Amino acid sequence: MNDMTPIQTTLKDWxxxxxxxxxxxxGDYAILKAVQRTLPQLGANPAKTVFVSGIGCSSRFPYYVESYGFHTIHGRAPAFATGIKLANPELDVWMVTGDGDGLSIGGNHLMHVLRRNVNLQILLFNNEIYGLTKGQYSPTSRIGTRTPSTPLGSVDRPTNPCAFALGAGARFVARGFDVSKNLPDVLKAAHAHQGAAFIEIFQNCIVYNKDVFNDFAAPKGAEDQQLWLADGEPMLFAKGTKGISLDRDALELKVVDVVDGDWQAAGVLVHNVKNRSIAHMLIELPFGPFPMxxxxxxxxxxxxxxxxxxEERTKASAGKEANLAKLLAKGQTWTVPGTAQDPIGTRVPGQGGNPETQGRA
Structure with missing residues (x-):
């Protein structure tokens, strides 16, 4: 079902x-380049790759990747992507959406593609603003965000995209940001996952929400505020001088100091990507007291x-003959021969017909 034999390509091929x-x-430029550089490393085949998007700045993505693409309608990219994957499971499907497209009008569709676990990669660009429609607040905008639609500041509690994905039943949840050198590794992990792989990518909107992520995602100087997780590795940050531990009495995470590199003595947790409870805690960590x-x-x-x-279709069709004519002639059907004098003809009961319903057509 998944004949995705790797082929050799280069950045130029994409x-x-x-x-x-x-x-x-x-920030979309950096994300585009990260994806285009990653696809050759995956051995991806442009002839078997599809990028599907909804509406928004991020959704121009399919125009810029040399593969099959589908620029769909607002919030409905998950429905199109699901249909594409069901029609041809051999295709490698990537879905590109934004915080507005994916989490407001498209929230319902996004929830279902995650809970169903359709085998595709979902890239949600989060700039915490509506960029294409000129800077209105979005479902992820922070409380107090001043925009044309919230001139006094937003009073809405923002949506946490990764918490939404995990709550919807996603089996792969990850985070990155536009200019991170680690983003390609996150993309590779998502591609290796069999099922719906959700990646939230923090993306700088240079016009309407400039530098809102600089505290942890600035190109330089924010490294100490980044907790990069790797399966089987200790949760360390700030050049290994700090780590994340579990307060077993309060059942919550806490920051601990690591002395002389002895993270075990400090009680630092080792990341286990299969631990859903810890994943939820990590997703909900408040930035400031904690790293991102x-x-x-x-x-x-x-x-x-x-x-x-x-599998269901295979079982349902086992031992059955694929005969469309026979299927159409089943039940209440008639043949209408017709003549030159009577082109409409008279109903004649055919296979499965009902003689009591004969009469003029």
Missing amino acids: ETDQEVRWCPGC ALGVLYDDPRPTFESAVI
Whole structure:
């Protein structure tokens, strides 16, 4: 079902002749380049790759990747991507959405593609603003955000995209940011996962929400505020001088100091990507007292939606003859021969017909 034989490509093979049209300095440029550089490393085949998007700045993505692409309608990219994967499971499907497209009008569709576990990669660009429609607040905007639609400051509690994904039943949840050198590794992990792989990518909107993530995602100087997670590795940050431990009495995470590199003595947790409870704690960590948890937060595969659908179809059709004419002639059907004098003809009961319903057509 998944004949994805690796092939050799280069960055140039994934670049289109389209002019990339985002605002100068937009984080989308960095994400696009990270994806285009990662695809050759995956051995991906442009002829078997599809990028699907909804509406928004991020959703211009399919124009800029030399593969099959589908720029769909607002919030409905998950529905299209699901249909594509069911129609041809051989395709490698990537879905690109934004915090507005994916979590407001598209929240319902996003929830279902996650809970169904359709085998595709979901990239949600989160700039905490509506960029394409000129800077209104979005479902992820912070309390107090001043925009044309919230001139006095937003009073909405923002949505946490990764918490949403985990709550919807996602089996792979990860985080990265646009200019991070580690983003390709997160993309590779998502691609290796069999099932719906959700990645939240913090993305700088240079015009309407500039530098809102600089505390942890600035190109330089924010490294100490990043907790990059790796399965089987201790949760260390700030050049290994601090770590994340579990307060077993309060059942909550805490920051501990690491002396002389002895993280075990400090009680630092070792990351286990299959531990859903710890993943949820990491996702909900308040930034400021804690670093931003990045990388693969949760990865615990289960059978995919399309594999279950194909298995069901196979069982239902076992031992049955594929005969459309026979199927159409089943039940209340008639033949209408017709003549030159009577082109409509008279109903004549055919196979499965009902003689009591004969009469003029």
